[in-house]
Amino acid sequence: LAQQEVLDKQSQLKTIINTTNDIIFSMDKNYNVVQYNDVLKDIAEHRSGKKIRSGMNFFEFLPPETHAWLKETYNRALSGENVVAIETFFHPKSKINRTYEANYNPIIINGEIIGISVFSRDITEQKETEEKILTTQSQLAAIINNTTDIVVSIDRNYNIVQFNRLLSEMVKRRNGMELKEGMSVFETMEAEHHNDMKSIYDRVFAEGAS
Numbered sequence: 001l002a003q004q005e006v007l008d009k010q011s012q013l014k015t016i017i018n019t020t021n022d023i024i025f026s027m028d029k030n031y032n033v034v035q036y037n038d039v040l041k042d043i044a045e046h047r048s049g050k051k052i053r054s055g056m057n058f059f060e061f062l063p064p065e066t067h068a069w070l071k072e073t074y075n076r077a078l079s080g081e082n083v084v085a086i087e088t089f090f091h092p093k094s095k096i097n098r099t100y101e102a103n104y105n106p107i108i109i110n111g112e113i114i115g116i117s118v119f120s121r122d123i124t125e126q127k128e129t130e131e132k133i134l135t136t137q138s139q140l141a142a143i144i145n146n147t148t149d150i151v152v153s154i155d156r157n158y159n160i161v162q163f164n165r166l167l168s169e170m171v172k173r174r175n176g177m178e179l180k181e182g183m184s185v186f187e188t189m190e191a192e193h194h195n196d197m198k199s200i201y202d203r204v205f206a207e208g209a210s
Contacts, residue, residue, distance in 0.1 A: 023120035
């Protein structure tokens with residue numbers, strides 16, 4: 001009964017690690033494969049043409065150009081460090097390069113490091129979204145900096161979120177101040193204008209919320 005319970009738990013664990021797009025594996029102190037999921041199996045076989053199996057050395061199926069930096073990463077984890085790295089691999093099933101956030105963690109039993117476990121989370125869509133945002137921000141910056149108008153955006157606390165070069169140069173010329181994101185917009189103007197401008201900002205906020 002106890003043996004069957006162990007087998008059932010192993011089967012459940014295998015099912016869990018194989019119903020994900022993430023890469024999951026573990027190795028011993030000699031860089032030999034202990035456990036792995038189907039995602040790593042597919043990637044390893046695609047890259048090397050070899051069938052991965054427990055006990056084989058990881059460097060048997062890794063491209064030679066990756067050996068040095070991966071060995072350094074493995075050694076850092078084997079020395080007790082939790083290592084996070086961003087890695088990109090060709091994914092055989094999706095037929096595209098996918099980006100992973102890899103977490104290398106030491107496996108410690110009775111105070112001794114016996115190997116490392118690796119969980120590589122698929123962050124492809126997240127990275128694509130970040131790149132689109134950066135592209136949009138870059139395009140917006142180019143637009144607002146190529147106009148003869150003053151452009152500034154503020155949050156509901158009247159702090160500057162974004163501004164163009166023209167406003168920055170004007171503020172610096174007028175009062176010697178270096179304009180920065182996060183500073184109060186009221187710092188850019190004389191005190192006698194604060195109430196009038198605050199009324200305008202409040203009106204715009206109210207209209208935007210209605």
